[in-house]
Every structure is written in structure tokens, then in C-alpha cells.
Amino acid sequence: MQQRRGISSFFFDRLLPVGTVVAFLLVLWYGFAMLLNAPFERDQAARANAEISTSQLIQNTLSQDRPVLPAPHQVADEIWKTTALKKITSKRSLVYHGWITISSTLLGFAMGTALGILLAVLIVHSRVLDKSLMPWIITSQTIPILAIAPMIIVVLNAVNISGLLPKALISAYLSFFPVAVGMVKGLRSPDLMHLDLMRTYNASRSQVFWKLRWPSAVPFLFTSMKVAVAISLVGAIVGELPTGAVAGLGARLLTGSYYGQTIQIWSALIAAAVVAAVLVTLVDLVSRIVMKRMGMVR
Structure with missing residues (x-):
């Protein structure tokens, strides 16, 4: 019983508040990534005389090679590639x-x-x-x-x-x-x-x-x-x-x-x-x- 109270206290006192803040920051980060990267995609569509749907615009803004603001998953992927997939002695690690x-x-x-x-x-x-x-x-x-x-x-x-x-x-x-x-x-x-x-x-x-x-x-x-x-x-x-x-x-x-x-x-x-x-x-x-x-x- 005491162990359950300890786990419950840890979840509500530490894990839940920290997780809520992290989730809020991730949502905010994704929002700004789409907002800042969207002008480039709209400009590219305008130059090609093509229309771009909202879903395609969102997808493109979160997968640019050189974005103004990279999305969290792009940064996480880069960190994974340059840590787990590279030798420690590599100058790209x-x-x-x-x-x-x-x-x-x-x-x-x-x-x-x-x-x-x-x-x-x-x-x-x-x-x-x-x-x-x-x-x-x-x-x-x-x-x-x-x-x-x-x-x-x-x-x-x-x-x-x-x-x-x-x-x-x-x-x-x-x-x-x-x-x-x-x-x-x-x-x-x-x-x-x-x-x-x-x-x-x-x-x-x-x-x-x-x-x-x-x-x-x-x-x-x-x-x-x-x-x-x-x-x-x-x-x-x-x-x-x-x-x-x-x-x-x-x-x-x-x-x-x-x-x-x-x-x-x-x-x-x-x-x-x-x-x-x-x-x-x-x-x-x-x-x-x-x-x-x-x-x-x-």
C-alpha cells in the first residue's frame, strides 16, 4: 500500500507536471516550426504556379532540409544519427x-x-x-x-x-x-x-x-x-x-x-x-x- 502511494506521489508530484510542460513546449515548437517554415513553401508553390493544400503545406514545413526552425522530430533524428549511429571517435559524432x-x-x-x-x-x-x-x-x-x-x-x-x-x-x-x-x-x-x-x-x-x-x-x-x-x-x-x-x-x-x-x-x-x-x-x-x-x- 505504501509503495503504491509512493508511485502515485511520484507520478502526480513530479512526472505529470514535467510531462505537461514538455508536451506544451513540443506543441509550441511544432506550431512555430510550421509558422516560420510556411513562407518558403508558399513561395515555392507560387513560383511553380501550383496550389498547395493545407495538409501538404504542414507536411512540407516539417520536413524541409534547411528549415528556418527545424521540427522536434528532425532534431531528435539528427541527434540519434550523430550519437547512436556514429563511432565515438568519428568527428561527426x-x-x-x-x-x-x-x-x-x-x-x-x-x-x-x-x-x-x-x-x-x-x-x-x-x-x-x-x-x-x-x-x-x-x-x-x-x-x-x-x-x-x-x-x-x-x-x-x-x-x-x-x-x-x-x-x-x-x-x-x-x-x-x-x-x-x-x-x-x-x-x-x-x-x-x-x-x-x-x-x-x-x-x-x-x-x-x-x-x-x-x-x-x-x-x-x-x-x-x-x-x-x-x-x-x-x-x-x-x-x-x-x-x-x-x-x-x-x-x-x-x-x-x-x-x-x-x-x-x-x-x-x-x-x-x-x-x-x-x-x-x-x-x-x-x-x-x-x-x-x-x-x-x-
């Missing part, structure tokens, strides 16, 4: 391109997370750095990444640094900010009463940090890391664009735009969204395990 982007994403995410934690610790323990460094951290994010990415690539190429590291640095540049801000908030989250109690016990600064501030900051850290890992992926893709990369999801976007392959562009976009969702889910899973072992969740 989305898995191959996805791994190139994921590798720079993970490296940049690790670098950005480490930098964010370090800056947060320094800011919390130094009023001078708090007043001088924090405004610059915030200001750094006002610079458009599309403007700074080519500069980073050119400067590093000038000193013979290319490949994975420049893209990882761009990812780190984007990802350190949410970690730094979240950790500052987390390290300052303990109550004054608890801090006073630690001082009463004559605890050192390192003991206050490891026994009070750090455990209090862990939930803030993982929340920030979810944002950071998603934005790291964006940084990795943006880093591939100014280099004219031949591998990576950014490269798929570039080649698709060069040759007007909108289906390829959308398949790369959907693949990037799936990768981002998987990375965020993995961070969330790690956070649940860590916080459960720390006794913060049941």
Missing part, C-alpha cells in the same frame, strides 16, 4: 564533440571553484580585501564574455598556449564568480552566538573556520557550484567560437551556421542543454551525499 567541450568545462569548473573558494576565504578574513577585492569581483562580470574571450585566446596563442587551457580559463572566468559570492555568504552565515561561543572556548581562527564556518558554508558552496558548472559549459562553448575550432559543441554550431545547417545547430544546442542538465544533476547528487554524511539532511 556528437559524443566526440561533446567530450571535447566537457573536458574544458570540467577543467575550467575546477579552476573557477578553487579560485572562488580562495577569494571567499580571503575576503571573509580580511576587511581590507573585503572592501577592495569584492567590488572588482563584481565588476569583472560586467565585461561581456564575447568581448573578452577573443582577447584571452589571442594573448595565450601569442605565448604558444592553445588547446584545452584557453577554453578552460574562459570557463573559470565565468564560474569563479557565483562560487566566490556564495562562499562569502556561507562563511558569514554562522550566528554571532556560535562565534562568541567559539571565542569563549579560546578557539583559534583555523578551528573556527574548519569547525564552524566551513560546515555552515557547505550548502551555499554546492548551490553555487550548480550555477558555476552550468555557466562553465557556456564559457567552454564561447571559447570555441573565436578560435574557429574544429572540435567541440561550439565547432558544431560554427559549421552549422557557415553552411546553413539549422538542424545541426539545434542538435548541438539540445546536446549542450542535456550536458548541462547532467552536470548539474551530478553536482546535486554529490551535494546530497556530502550533506547527508554531515547530518544536514535525512
Whole structure:
């Protein structure tokens, strides 16, 4: 009986709402695909001095080779062909391109997370750095990444640094900010009463940090890391664009735009969204395990 209630609760609380939203988005997507692709079909019929029925118009708009907006089934078919039907080592495989982007994403995410934690610790323990460094951290994010990415690539190429590291640095540049801000908030989250109690016990600064501030900051850290890992992926893709990369999801976007392959562009976009969702889910899973072992969740 309890198992049935659990299944029913899962269906009505999670599966049904998500399924309803997905169904609505698919209907909306098909509607816009027909609307945006219809002018081309009408123009073709007008040039041939032929009439086109509504059913034929709908069928044609959903099966164009180079549509303005590809239909969901076209994108799904492209993803299937470039994943399941291609070898992983093939340069036409989305898995191959996805791994190139994921590798720079993970490296940049690790670098950005480490930098964010370090800056947060320094800011919390130094009023001078708090007043001088924090405004610059915030200001750094006002610079458009599309403007700074080519500069980073050119400067590093000038000193013979290319490949994975420049893209990882761009990812780190984007990802350190949410970690730094979240950790500052987390390290300052303990109550004054608890801090006073630690001082009463004559605890050192390192003991206050490891026994009070750090455990209090862990939930803030993982929340920030979810944002950071998603934005790291964006940084990795943006880093591939100014280099004219031949591998990576950014490269798929570039080649698709060069040759007007909108289906390829959308398949790369959907693949990037799936990768981002998987990375965020993995961070969330790690956070649940860590916080459960720390006794913060049941």
C-alpha cells in the first residue's frame, strides 16, 4: 500500500507536471516550426504556379532540409544519427564533440571553484580585501564574455598556449564568480552566538573556520557550484567560437551556421542543454551525499 502511494506521489508530484510542460513546449515548437517554415513553401508553390493544400503545406514545413526552425522530430533524428549511429571517435559524432567541450568545462569548473573558494576565504578574513577585492569581483562580470574571450585566446596563442587551457580559463572566468559570492555568504552565515561561543572556548581562527564556518558554508558552496558548472559549459562553448575550432559543441554550431545547417545547430544546442542538465544533476547528487554524511539532511 505504501509503495503504491509512493508511485502515485511520484507520478502526480513530479512526472505529470514535467510531462505537461514538455508536451506544451513540443506543441509550441511544432506550431512555430510550421509558422516560420510556411513562407518558403508558399513561395515555392507560387513560383511553380501550383496550389498547395493545407495538409501538404504542414507536411512540407516539417520536413524541409534547411528549415528556418527545424521540427522536434528532425532534431531528435539528427541527434540519434550523430550519437547512436556514429563511432565515438568519428568527428561527426556528437559524443566526440561533446567530450571535447566537457573536458574544458570540467577543467575550467575546477579552476573557477578553487579560485572562488580562495577569494571567499580571503575576503571573509580580511576587511581590507573585503572592501577592495569584492567590488572588482563584481565588476569583472560586467565585461561581456564575447568581448573578452577573443582577447584571452589571442594573448595565450601569442605565448604558444592553445588547446584545452584557453577554453578552460574562459570557463573559470565565468564560474569563479557565483562560487566566490556564495562562499562569502556561507562563511558569514554562522550566528554571532556560535562565534562568541567559539571565542569563549579560546578557539583559534583555523578551528573556527574548519569547525564552524566551513560546515555552515557547505550548502551555499554546492548551490553555487550548480550555477558555476552550468555557466562553465557556456564559457567552454564561447571559447570555441573565436578560435574557429574544429572540435567541440561550439565547432558544431560554427559549421552549422557557415553552411546553413539549422538542424545541426539545434542538435548541438539540445546536446549542450542535456550536458548541462547532467552536470548539474551530478553536482546535486554529490551535494546530497556530502550533506547527508554531515547530518544536514535525512
